[in-house]
Amino acid sequence: MDTAELVVLAVPFAAAKELTAALGARLSGKVLVDISNPVDASLDALVVSPGTSAAEEIAAVAAPGTKVVKAFNTTFATTLVAGRVAGTPLDVFIAGDDEVARKQVADLVTSGGLHAVDVGALKHARELEGFQLLHMALQISEGGYGWASTVKLVAP
């Protein structure tokens, strides 16, 4: 990890926050990709307070110089492996305060055949995490999507 430019925390939110704090200066200068969804067990509410996000909470405990980027939180594992749903490439929404870091993640997304959507500042992780709460709840509801759907901005 120490030679990596980009680190993906592929663990649940609480663990990601602890891990970020524990790794401390080892993450400094790196792009830290947060893919977590801070949802409660009911899938009816977020475990972060209104007006913040998992990504911002992780950034708050990260060592100075750690470039936190939110990405891949709306792409379920099986859809990500396939890269497409119903023939269309996945949208990967990217938020972060460092423009160069956002671009690095976007390049990674594009090189994997997916569609990068840059939504700007890290605070916009709030809206990405919020919408994914709804998307997750819809997987298990009556007539739900069964973890096979993806969030997409469909355009002509």
Place this chain on the structure above:
Amino acid sequence: MDTAELVVLAVPFAAAKELTAALGARLSGKVLVDISNPVDASLDALVVSPGTSAAEEIAAVAAPGTKVVKAFNTTFATTLVAGRVAGTPLDVFIAGDDEVARKQVADLVTSGGLHAVDVGALKHARELEGFQLLHMALQISEGGYGWASTVKLVAP
């Protein structure tokens, strides 16, 4: 309006809130559909506080018995007229505390050839309005969608 079962407030958020308060008991017993997006002029922030939504603010000033339902806030006018984007029917996300009212709006959506997605309680208007803030900002950004895209849960 007095004989209608369902009223759509097709005006901006501030006006919708004023209108709801002014109409008072004339809306009682009716389904009141809020389609508004409480975004500021920069399209970078919401004008409602974290932990609430335009729909909830409208419900707070509505007369008792008014059944407020959030719907159609992610469907731009031109896409709604066409009913489809890239050959796929629009998703219309529906939130409200009255289950029967949500079903009435879902039936309206379905009868128009669109795809109704029931996301549950009115509080989930927060996540619908939040994500639409991002969607709106992406219309005017570099390489943006030009008000021609729609938010869709794409499934196999």
